[in-house]
Amino acid sequence: MPDDFSLGSVETKIAPTERFAQFLQARGKRLTRQRRVIVEMVFSHHDHFDAEELIDHLRPLIAARQVSRPTIYRTLGELIDARMLRSIMTVSGRSVYEHDYGYPRHDHLHCQTCGRLIEFQCEPIVRLCEQVAREHDFQVAGHRVFVTGTCAACRQKR
Amino acid sequence: MPDDFSLGSVETKIAPTERFAQFLQARGKRLTRQRRVIVEMVFSHHDHFDAEELIDHLRPLIAARQVSRPTIYRTLGELIDARMLRSIMTVSGRSVYEHDYGYPRHDHLHCQTCGRLIEFQCEPIVRLCEQVAREHDFQVAGHRVFVTGTCAACRQKR
């Protein structure tokens, strides 16, 4: 029986909701209607998002008292515990989340003009980070490369 | 007459306070007693710091009504405008600042256990970031590499 939800070799083979259900069950927690709705919303987009955007998407349900802000924040935290979401960084004071399930590891180019996050993968950078860490006798848990600047679209608009 | 304070080839040749004075003057702003005290405090340590730590250092002056929290926040913003400080990222919701004047560009290893930031420089990483940006037709303004994990000291304590 799988117990370690942080590894899992077949992790991309089951639907996010089901995986979350397994995670919850393993902890004696419950898959409530609210949690189900939130996970489905989160994993129906392959986007980076912050809590406010998620809340926007769920606004009809919030208005209908089907789910609330505190529950959304609590569930985001649980999805991070479940390693299904990562908090990538706070831009202007907000936490930004991205999928950590069924989606490859990557880094970002951040356009300062339009705020867009462009994903990229660069193995050599990852290896260099690991090498630097080794030189400092530092044990790596993860890394984050963030390149800021202006995207092609925004440069053309000027 | 120098007008662009973001470049300046001799920027490390004058004291921070004086450079800030020039920046302020060029904008019709004034070097007040408070601003002077804050810049001197900020540049007397070669540390990363957040507003709270700076406020701690200035506490005697705050108690003596010589300077206030809002003025500290306002001055930090001005030091960023002057390109003398950079806001490197928000860890747990706080802005962390570091010197961008008289101090070389670098990146960080961040120990998740003790919170320490270890600086490093790695030109190849910088060049790879630039290359990735080029591939995406993205104009680079800066980059930030953040490696998270556990430092040697914290691993030994366990």
Added chain:
DNA sequence: TTAGCTGCAAAGCCTTTGCAATTTA
């Protein structure tokens, strides 16, 4: 003199928490 600056108090913003009522397994 007079724009610019300051401190105070209060507001903002995003997020978290206490608690009584509700709901899941």
Added chain:
DNA sequence: TAAATTGCAAAGGCTTTGCAGCTAA
């Protein structure tokens, strides 16, 4: 049934702002 979860309202924590008095040039 009993523990877990929810929504509400309120509190937190950091940062910013409005404003009347103060101050640097």
